[in-house]
Amino acid sequence: MSGGAKGPRTPPFLIDTIKSFCTLEGMELKALGRHILVEFSGCNAEVLNDVSIIERSMIEAAQIAGATVINSTFHHFSPWGVSGVVVIQESHLAIHTWPEYRYAAVDLFTCGDSVDPWVSFEHLKKAFQANYSALELNRGSLHVIQKSDFQPKIMREKPSFDLSKGVQIERNVWFTDKDENQALSLRYTGEVLFDETNPFQRVRVLDSYSHGKFLAINNMVMCTERDEFHYHEMITHPVMQTHGNAKNVLVIGGGDGGTIRELFKYDVENVTMVEIDEAVIRASKAHLPGIASEFNNPKLNLVIGDGIQFVKDAAPGSYDVIIVDGSDPVGPAQGLFTAEFYANCKNALKEGGLVVTQGESPMFHEGTFVELNQCLKGIFGKKSVHTMLFHATTYPSGMWSLQVGVKGPSHPAKDFNKDKARQFSQAKGLKYYNEDLHTAAFSLPTFVRTMLGDNA
Numbered sequence: 001m002s003g004g005a006k007g008p009r010t011p012p013f014l015i016d017t018i019k020s021f022c023t024l025e026g027m028e029l030k031a032l033g034r035h036i037l038v039e040f041s042g043c044n045a046e047v048l049n050d051v052s053i054i055e056r057s058m059i060e061a062a063q064i065a066g067a068t069v070i071n072s073t074f075h076h077f078s079p080w081g082v083s084g085v086v087v088i089q090e091s092h093l094a095i096h097t098w099p100e101y102r103y104a105a106v107d108l109f110t111c112g113d114s115v116d117p118w119v120s121f122e123h124l125k126k127a128f129q130a131n132y133s134a135l136e137l138n139r140g141s142l143h144v145i146q147k148s149d150f151q152p153k154i155m156r157e158k159p160s161f162d163l164s165k166g167v168q169i170e171r172n173v174w175f176t177d178k179d180e181n182q183a184l185s186l187r188y189t190g191e192v193l194f195d196e197t198n199p200f201q202r203v204r205v206l207d208s209y210s211h212g213k214f215l216a217i218n219n220m221v222m223c224t225e226r227d228e229f230h231y232h233e234m235i236t237h238p239v240m241q242t243h244g245n246a247k248n249v250l251v252i253g254g255g256d257g258g259t260i261r262e263l264f265k266y267d268v269e270n271v272t273m274v275e276i277d278e279a280v281i282r283a284s285k286a287h288l289p290g291i292a293s294e295f296n297n298p299k300l301n302l303v304i305g306d307g308i309q310f311v312k313d314a315a316p317g318s319y320d321v322i323i324v325d326g327s328d329p330v331g332p333a334q335g336l337f338t339a340e341f342y343a344n345c346k347n348a349l350k351e352g353g354l355v356v357t358q359g360e361s362p363m364f365h366e367g368t369f370v371e372l373n374q375c376l377k378g379i380f381g382k383k384s385v386h387t388m389l390f391h392a393t394t395y396p397s398g399m400w401s402l403q404v405g406v407k408g409p410s411h412p413a414k415d416f417n418k419d420k421a422r423q424f425s426q427a428k429g430l431k432y433y434n435e436d437l438h439t440a441a442f443s444l445p446t447f448v449r450t451m452l453g454d455n456a
């Protein structure tokens with residue numbers, strides 16, 4: 001069977017194999033199983049690179065054909081491609097994809113006559129928007145093999161699962177945040193709670209086994225329910241405690257809501273948040289309510305727009321604290337890593353004000369980490385830029401930085417009220433930040449000091 005623009009040709013050795021096994025017209029051959037080898041070509045390359053879509057399509061293909069799914073395991077490769085198997089009570093469905101060739105090799109193998117593998121084939125053809133060629137083989141032809149009087153020493157008394165109770169599919173599908181050489185992976189349920197691609201970026205909410213639901217932008221983890229407090233407490237409290245009396249605060253980015261949740265633990269007059277992508281807010285409100293809990297706060301001035309332009313247009317001396325809670329420097333966040341942006345931030349700060357920005361990782365993005373530090377030093381002066389490290393357990397490498405620029409003489413590691421910081425963190429039930437960690441976060445390992453030229 002073949003279709004589409006150009007079906008791959010069948011190699012001669014395969015034709016011989018097929019001839020010896022397959023059902024010939026007019027002759028009834030009995031066999032143990034049916035095996036369809038499918039060549040899907042001209043597929044949608046994005047689909048072939050998306051482990052979630054492929055896993056879901058393969059499971060659906062099994063179920064639509066009437067198979068009983070036992071479990072599945074899917075993996076995506078770097079830099080692209082997906083491999084996976086759905087194990088069914090009637091055998092298996094397997095796939096390997098080459099998005100760069102818009103090609104997928106698929107095996108659909110079913111035993112007995114209760115499942116029609118061509119139904120699975122039809123489903124996948126549509127899902128991958130593919131041209132195809134396919135060959136059906138009978139496996140275990142009863143012309144070739146005979147049943148023996150095999151008597152196992154130990155008979156299985158019961159099936160390994162009780163079909164009357166239904167079968168819990170065990171899925172093994174992973175989200176990976178990576179560059180060419182390093183990665184952080186979270187196993188997730190396979191359910192896609194939110195998935196939208198807009199002109200800015202792709203926004204997803206997935207449900208991981210170890211860290212709860214998580215927000216991903218462009219294949220990078222932004223925050224997980226389990227460890228988001230590390231990041232959101234550390235991007236907020238050291239600068240707020242250092243300032244001591246911030247009333248007007250600006251947040252650039254931060255659409256998941258975690259940073260404003262922390263800010264509203266203070267007696268602020270107003271918080272302006274400028275998020276370029278409303279989909280991030282919508283996804284977080286719908287699926288991460290524990291993080292997106294303060295969007296109805298009357299002191300919030302929410303602006304959906306370009307934070308870079310907003311800071312450029314801001315009146316000088318408007319804010320006590322500016323928090324740059326952006327994504328990594330790809331897509332719309334790129335402009336958050338420029339000298340022009342931080343010069344505008346400095347201009348928008350009051351005297352004594354502080355800007356803090358997520359500063360990437362000295363172990364994962366060494367280049368960006370150092371460049372951002374140099375960029376801030378160029379704007380605020382060498383002595384007025386300070387780097388914190390904290391544990392970001394779901395960002396690649398687990399070691400993340402926050403970089404602070406101060407418009408004034410204060411030193412954030414030293415000039416804060418330790419007693420107030422202790423009382424505040426206890427009263428508010430903070431889980432990461434405390435008065436000791438405030439100072440400790442600014443103590444850098446020697447190799448990081450060296451990277452930043454701070455050893456001299």
Ligand code: SPD
Binds near residue numbers: 254
């Ligand atoms: N690599 C991840 C860096 C993400 C920084 N922003 C996270 C947003 C959480 N509010």
